[in-house]
Amino acid sequence: MRRISGRPARTGGDSPVNQRDASRPPQSGKGRARRGRRNHHGQGCEAQPYGAPMNTSLGLTGAAVALGIGLLIGLERERHKGRGDSRTCAGLRTFAITALLGYVAMQVGGSLLLGVMAICVALLVTVVYWRSLNSDPGVTSEVALLTVLLLGAMCGTAPELAIAIGVVVAGLLAYRQKLHHFARSQLSEAEMRDGLVLLIAALVVLPLAPDRYIGPYAAINLRTICTLTVLLMTVGAIGHIAVRTLGRRYGYVISAIASGFASSTVTIASMGHIAATEPDNVKVLGAAALFSNLATVTQVGLILGTVDIGLLRPMWWPLLGGATATALYGLCLMFPRPARGANQPIKVGGAFNLKLALIVTLAMTGITFLSSAMLDRFGEVGVMVTATLSGFADAHSSTASIASLAKSGQLPFDAIAGPMLIAISSNSLSKCLVAWISGGHRFAAYVIPGQILLTLAMWAGTWAQ
Template sequence: MLEEVWAGLAVAFGSGMLIGIDRERDKDQGGHQEPAGIRSFTLAALAGAMAQTQGDALVVAIGALSVLMLAAIAYWRSYTQDPGLITELSLFATYLIGVLAVRSPALGAGCAAAVAALLASRERLHRLSTELLSDREVRDIVMLAALALVVVPLVPDRAMPWLGHMNLRSLAVLVVLILALQGAGHVATRWLGQHPGLAAAGFFSGFVSSTATVATMGTKARTQPDHPWPYAAAGVMSTAATWVQALVMTAAIAPGAVPLLAPVCAAGAVAALAGGLLLMRHAGHGKLEAVPVESQALRLREALVVAGLLSLVALLVSWAQEHFGASGLYAGIALAALADAHAPVASTAALFGAGSIGAATLVLCVLLALSCNAGSRTVVAAVAGGPRYAAAVGASLLASTLWAWAVAAVMGTLS
């Protein structure tokens, strides 16, 4: 018991020092004096730790109230020079970290590191919020946070037999993931420049629909029939996202299947990424259309359409498996994958999570879905982008699919 108390006191001392160093360095900046520095923060953390060692909640509360009163007095004396509350709030947080360090040294140390990192990143965060992110992107971030923190926890966390054994909360999490990836792709396109940004946009758009991305990039490639490689690179990058998406969806719906699919999906994704990078290198530095700053980052309608498609296909595939056995399952997977690979992969993972199919069937169905979808994407590439664009995209799809099948065969997951 005594060793735990000493460990907590040591963590509190180090936490106060760590946070106080940042405040000490900030003291003389901006032509004003901060009300607290390294000694004040260290003492606040130790005070919290010593209060907690007394084992009396009233002592801890009195200590917290005292720190709050001191912070309020310091703010009142310095607000004309510095109207911000960052130092005062940090001082109170440091006291609470001292209290936490005695109860859980590891958690206290982690919180201290997080606070110190937040304080040290003030300039980067200021630049991110005022220069790098547009007003529309900030609104999209708020909407995404509301969906993730408010809506998702309210969705029932149980499998629905009428929905092909899909878990409603897992479906909601997938919608949030799709929106997050949309936003990441949008920001990457603006920040990375034209060619890398276009490839990043292709990759992240593939999490929504690789088929639609291949078609969109093919349409743009027709405007440069002699040099379609930048758009082919983006289309190929979207095929890499399909492999990653398969693993992400499986992890959200049936976590137990991840060890089975991880090597197979990793092999397909790496092969597709290699093809995309080769095409990017071959693309050169031609002029491409820039992404507008105020363009839409999150497309909720598309994410909801994907979720609806997942639910419908999960229901149909489950029905086919129950009424026609393995042959019905494989036929349903293949037909559904001609339009999009995400839905049959999700439905297969739901069946595996419900115990309706085994491991070998799961891997076979996922590979069948991605292979059939690769064929349909090759046709789409030929129609939308012409022969040179289709050759580049089709070769990458073939290589990644064959490589994934080979890894599955070598690992013996198909039997």
């Protein structure tokens, strides 16, 4: 027997594996199949019995979604494709088949086959467009057909997203006349420019602004300044849209209440800017500015109830009194109907004034800087002083901080009314200053008495508690 590397060679008969195989009874082909296979990790994999039914529910669902998208968009195109020689290239059947083609191509051949089908459909669409160039230079149906192909392919992995996009595409196709009328007749050049400025400020400048405090007393935050500027422009745009839709009398009020949940002070500044350019509507704008306080009162109640429902007990009557006084004073400004101004034709102009937005933002930043300087100079002398200084900039943050102190046990529940009303009072003073700066003395003459009435009503509610 030969020796390799000093070890005796083992014959096949002496192998332990062969000995186990020899002692094991023979198995049929089916028995070996039932033993299953082993994967590359050496673990057993249970084999699926031959002839077992496949789970096709997912495939049928995706195909049904693709067919539905194709039928939806194809139905809209069928109604507008025309008749005879002037009809467009695709209708109900073409869109439905194209959606199914995209789904089947993605399921059978993956991205490669889908790309080939997309190229083929694009070539067919190009030929059809070239032949109908003289009668119909548009490419809406052709682009929609390619979109349906891709949406059909998407139905296998993200059917919900495919349905949403399909509905949006069908809506854009169905409302094309109204969209064309809006873009050509309703939307002015100034509104288009202001919309682009707002999008640039919100989507480009704001994310790039650093979110940290700089300068003396660490009171300046560029992200906060940009946020206030964007918010002021947004409030102006919302008010402009509401006025274009509902008219001056009710559009300003509804937009002011909705915008007041973001910032009542910014809303008052926006209404003041509009009053400076529309002096005939100063009374209605003053009412709208005051109605934004309803959002402030409501939000204070929501903050207290969110922190602890028991915090609403000492503030129930002050909040109710402030809301009632604001609503009554605002209705007195709105009614009776003014003799002129609110019924005049709406002048289409810009949606907001960027220069005024920057001025108001810098004024609010100056108030914040002054509050920080006072706190640094005199120190923490109690919750009252802190609430007074922070209330100049924002009543909501003061409310949240006071509620947190009460929730943690550092301040009794019955003692929150005093510092909270001081914060709201200082915020009312800040709103009066903003109203004077943004809208002038005529606008401030309507806003300041309403703010004083709101403050007195809330203090009276505390005394009547």
